[in-house]
Amino acid sequence: MTLTPTLVALLSVFAVWMIACIWTGFRARVLWFFLVLAAGFALNATWMVFGLDARVFEPHALLAQLSVLFYAVGGFGLGWLAGRVAKRWRESRVDPPSS
Numbered sequence: 621m622t623l624t625p626t627l628v629a630l631l632s633v634f635a636v637w638m639i640a641c642i643w644t645g646f647r648a649r650v651l652w653f654f655l656v657l658a659a660g661f662a663l664n665a666t667w668m669v670f671g672l673d674a675r676v677f678e679p680h681a682l683l684a685q686l687s688v689l690f691y692a693v694g695g696f697g698l699g700w701l702a703g704r705v706a707k708r709w710r711e712s713r714v715d716p717p718s719s
Contacts, residue, residue, distance in 0.1 A: 626671075633663065641692045645699025646706075657692045664688045 623631075637660050644653040664684060668674040674681045 630667070637663070638691065638695050641695030642699035642702075645696035645701075646703040648700060648703060653692070653696050657689070660688050660692055661685060 637656065640656045641653065641660075644650075644656055665676060665681075668681050668684060669676060
């Protein structure tokens with residue numbers, strides 16, 4: 621499989637979007653998450669309609685939108701879990717004894 625420029629661009633946008641989902645989860649920013657999710661829906665729908673010549677409400681397109689939702693929720697959950705672990709890690713830090 622060869623990485624075409626289109627595929628590289630799509631993977632790059634997907635990686636940046638996933639990082640944004642994880643960051644919103646890490647910082648527990650739910651409103652920002654919904655904005656990132658809406659941007660993901662819009663980008664995916666735009667790509668499917670203009671890049672793949674698909675109709676918005678055909679079954680494959682709806683399944684692709686559902687996968688966007690699952691990826692976003694999974695990224696948010698991963699970020700949220702990492703944020704909780706990092707917070708507990710900082711809280712459990714032992715300060716060096718002062719002599």
